[in-house]
Amino acid sequence: xxxLVQSGAEVxxxxxxxxxxxEASGYTFSNYYIHWLRQAPGQxxxxxxxxxxxxxxxxxxxxxxxxxxxxxxxxxxxVYMEVSGLRSEDTAVYYCARDRLIGDYVLAHWGQGTQxxxxx
Amino acid sequence: DIQMTQSPSSLSTSVGDRVTITCQASQDITxxxxxxxxKPGKAPKLLIYEAxxxxxxxxxxxxxxxxxxxxxxxxxxxxxxxxxxxxxxxNDNIPYTFGQGTxxxxx
Numbered sequence: 001x002x003x004l005v006q007s008g009a010e011v012x013x014x015x016x017x018x019x020x021x022x023e024a025s026g027y028t029f030s031n032y033y034i035h036w037l038r039q040a041p042g043q044x045x046x047x048x049x050x051x052x053x054x055x056x057x058x059x060x061x062x063x064x065x066x067x068x069x070x071x072x073x074x075x076x077x078x079v080y081m082e083v084s085g086l087r088s089e090d091t092a093v094y095y096c097a098r099d100r101l102i103g104d105y106v107l108a109h110w111g112q113g114t115q116x117x118x119x120x
Numbered sequence: 121d122i123q124m125t126q127s128p129s130s131l132s133t134s135v136g137d138r139v140t141i142t143c144q145a146s147q148d149i150t151x152x153x154x155x156x157x158x159k160p161g162k163a164p165k166l167l168i169y170e171a172x173x174x175x176x177x178x179x180x181x182x183x184x185x186x187x188x189x190x191x192x193x194x195x196x197x198x199x200x201x202x203x204x205x206x207x208x209x210x211n212d213n214i215p216y217t218f219g220q221g222t223x224x225x226x227x
Contacts, residue, residue, distance in 0.1 A: 110163035
């Protein structure tokens with residue numbers, strides 16, 4: 001079955017960077033886009049960007065352009081997202097998610113979430 | 121960005137009641153509208169995709185309708201396990217945006 005397993009919680013100081021991983025299993029990794037989203041405490045869901053594991057191409061929400069980078073591990077079925085220049089407003093649970101079908105952009109499979117706390 | 125306006129923001133109803141949530145898009149998104157359920161401390165779960173299609177394994181008491189800019193999500197007979205926050209989301213244009221959520225409680 002499809003599984004997305006994310007890395008553990010992080011505590012970072014303002015201005016630092018954080019890298020979160022999302023390891024996929026149970027399907028052909030290169031065939032499906034991976035999305036990244038976040039949810040601040042008590043708030044709704046915010047889509048951050050999309051990564052194509054096949055070609056390594058990315059599309060980011062304009063809000064995060066220049067501050068977010070999505071990459072693929074060289075020999076594993078893992079996607080990474082790095083957020084730089086962290087500020088307190090970046091405190092959130094970050095999720096990776098996979099399309100339901102190839103290229104349909106419906107978020108059918110989700111990781112368990114990674115808590116990131118930004119605090120001095 | 122496409123704005124998704126969801127209402128109500130919260131709802132308290134009785135077991136067995138019919139529940140309706142609406143979602144309005146700021147522009148025509150045809151049928152690129154999905155509904156998710158999120159329970160506390162958990163990742164969202166896809167319930168309805170492309171406005172009207174029930175995801176595999178989701179109980180048939182959940183349904184969706186609408187197209188263009190106006191969409192509706194319905195639970196035909198509320199069950200205790202349906203206590204959650206529900207979100208609509210458009211996947212027509214990047215960035216894919218969500219409604220602000222509807223928190224559903226049992227009276």
